[in-house]
Amino acid sequence: MPTTFPRLMLDHAATRPQAAALREKVYGIWQTTTWNALAQLVRQMACGLHAAGLQRGDHVVVVGENRPRLYAAMLAVQSLGGVPVPLYQDAAATEYAFPIQNAEVGFAIVEDQEQVDKLIELRGDGTLLRQIWYDNPRGLRSYDEPGLDSIDTLVVAGQTFEAVHPTWFDAEVALCQPQDVAAMFFTSGTTGQPKGVVHTHHSLLDRALAGQRFDKLTASEEVLAYMPLAWIGQNIFSYAQWLACGYVVNCPESAATVMIDLKEIGPTYYFAPPRVFESLLTSVTIRMEDASAPKRWLFHRFMDLARRVGPALLDGNSGHTPVGRLDRLAYGLGNLCIYGPLRNSLGLNRVRVAYTAGEAIGPDLFTFYRSIGINLKQLYGSTETAVFVCLQPDHEARSDTVGVPIDGVEIRVTEGGEILVKSPGLLKEYYKNPAATAEVLDAAGWYHTGDAGFVDASGHLKIIDRAKDVGRIQGGANDGAMFAPKYVENKLKFFPFIKEAVAFGDRREKVCAFINIDFEAMGNWAERRNLPYAGYTDLAGKSEVLERVRECVEKVNADLAVDSLLAGSQITRFLVLHKELDADDGELTRTRKVRRGAIADKYRVLVDALYGGKSEQFIETAVKFEDGRSGSVSATLKIVDAKTFDSVKVAA
């Protein structure tokens, strides 16, 4: 049934006017917006936007945390044929310049003063930005900037317009076709300028519905929306699927209260990138380590049991050895006194389906959640494919694959190992960039993902790395061996002590790596060991810390040695960086992926020191603080050699 977002909203408002659409915690109490109230608000905002001069096809920037009125704003823009462009709320003003110029944006709807300040900075600067509306008036009362009003003003203007043209809104919604452009997402872009990914109502909704059918989602799901709306993952889960299924989306009070809100809401459908699951686990681990000895003993005993039989129980025995009666009984007991309370304190007690995507998830991390009875699964997709390409079915969740192609998806792997996708959810184009569009979308309608991988024996897709990043070792003992940097980095990052890693090795004779320790986990470890430290840089330079990291690196090496294909990717030398890699310094993307090229350029002296055989190297780096000021960090970094292992194949 081809439809559009505004029509879906009106359907919900007509069939279940009093059902909850959105909830937001205001002044400590959850406040509900019903579908009827939402439709009313959208109607008024759309009329207001029209009165302000928004034309069909115009782009409107939406920036902020997940707030009901920003959701309504996106719907309002779509209702009159405009295109909402959500942007990352934590980006610096300069990062907005390109999207705003590129999409000729004249209107913006934002959350608060912070966003208003950034947009005002861009005004006149070659942009056409003429009107900004804000949701939260705090701190903005004394602004006398022209073309700056609150959403309340927009709503009032809409009411005035609607009183004169009562049928205008419905006529506009009827004009809107499924093949029209529904939204544009700017990809973070690991290289070069970001690109605007154009999606139609059909491409987004088709995938949203395919996902709904796959997991049998209903209107009674509860979802907590706390990732940026500019990330297509959040947008699909809390916007496209929200309208497709009609479930409730809950907006946390603030970024700091997410964990508390999670517990209060108890979502049934949950989506987060691996790092969120990781930080949840880290907080549990830290609290357990501070618990009393009997509690710790009990926890570890039951967690051992859970790891042994938990996943099998959740998978319903498929592909596992059957679980004995005694173990079942013990697991039941554990469920009562450990797993249940643990799920509850994580806020994941009611989760029926949880997904992780965006990056590889560590096997230990993945197993932990499944073993305590949380149905965590993986999926594969990207901004260009409207997320849903491959999903793991309920009883086939594995940590090293990303699932099977779902409804409507065709997958092909090229000679070179690149994955190609054909699906109704593919992007229409990159905005004003036919060259880039032609690069990824071929004449036969295949989308070139740029990911290297293969389909395994059970029909699951397995991803190794970005196709363009897969390199070759040149010279030395492993000449010609395959080098998959992301694969190596991910293996390192699976250790709780390691937050980020950057591996080098393409066209070099050996693999070396930069490492960022996890300040929270390593700091806690150091404290329990009475190891004093002044801050990140100091802790990162401690010989005890380097020793811990070396152990991790060597474990990874031993692991890599087993895989004949990747044995040459073992890390011979590494160093622990003196500062945390940061998106503000251009070292990570906004979605926290490492920019390997930029890092190699910025820290050229360190790379040279790694390959030049030096044992230490002085470095001074400029850093940007969040408020825009800059400073510098300097340190003398020790370079550590790690043991490598003979490949199993070489030994044989």
Next chain:
Amino acid sequence: MSERQIGEVILEVKNISLRFGGVKALNDISFDVREHELRAIIGPNGAGKSSMLNCINGVYTPQEGSITFRGQTFSHMSSRQVAQMGVARTFQNLALFKGMSVLDNIMSGRNLRMKTNLFQQAVRGFGWGAAEREESEHREVVERIIDFLEIQAWRKTPVGRLPYGLQKRVDLGRALAMEPAVLLLDEPMAGMNVEEKLDMSRFILDVNDEYGTTVVLIEHDMSVVMDISDRVVVLDYGKKIGDGTPAEVRANPEVISAYLGTSQ
């Protein structure tokens, strides 16, 4: 919500002298504070800043001089009376209830405004009764403050477990809960790091701007004071040595010598 516009004199301090035995803590101090103004009192250690605040607050009774608040002149008044007149304060060394939650601490600032008696509060329950109604009204005020100070994540956390910078924020929250006309802040930024100071400055400016509260602030971080205050009083050894806008005070030779010393 009122547009911030500096108005008439709301608080006037005239010829105050305060002695502890032979020690002259304050010597003939006079200055005024206008409505909606952000007024700072600065000075080196031991200059008499906190003593000055304690006089206004009713903790100390000066031997000489008078204080006029909203046209009413008095030379002696208890802290409670001062609080009832609409003067709230925060403390340099935090006087919070460490074992109580953030919410309860801020709620304690509503104490003066509660009308139900102990008995009514004891028999409350089941969603009826004056005490119940009253509590939800007060809770709303408290929640607005929690939202304003961005401490939602710690609503239920015992104050003793919070970092120092956040405790200072809770202290400010409790003072705000009184809905004061004049807010006295005793070194709100002492012991804070740069980021916490920036946050606190922003909150003080916001309080002054959003609620129109008159703020009297003691601080020794000069850069902060000069950035946010409208007018500054400078004390040194219990004497007033300067009074005026930040720019005037900065140019005052006596102030410079008090802060930097004079060449002999």
